[in-house]
Amino acid sequence: MASYKQLTAQLEKLHKEVAAAREREVAQVIAEIRQKIAEYDLTAEELGFTSAAKPRRKAASASVARYRNPKTGETWSGRGRAPAWLAGKNRERFLIDA
Known part of the structure; x- marks a missing residue:
């Protein structure tokens, strides 16, 4: 062996x-x-x-800004978490005219 x-x-x-x-x-x-x-x-x-x-997924389109901070010019689309500069305030005051 x-x-x-x-x-x-x-x-x-x-x-x-x-x-x-x-x-x-x-x-x-x-x-x-x-x-x-x-x-x-x-x-x-x-x-x-x-x-x-293969069919490709459409890329997420850039959201149009709906709100603007007049002091800094920072914008927010209204989607997702609201920015700190808008917290507790009347959002209508920050609406961007279309």
Whole structure:
């Protein structure tokens, strides 16, 4: 019966042989594929490597400012948390005329 060291040495040798065989075969397959692509004038789309344009989500549009701080010129769209300069005040006084 083989010892642990002998078996691990055999395993390492087999791993190296597997890697070398894979490299040879992959190189051969790539050469064959390139030859077929050139022979048939195939495109990446025809081979399925590019997908159809996916519908993109619309970017969030910039909100129009509805309120303005007369002292600083800072604006707020009315969305989200109200700014500190508007807290506890009548918002109608800060409305921007359209």
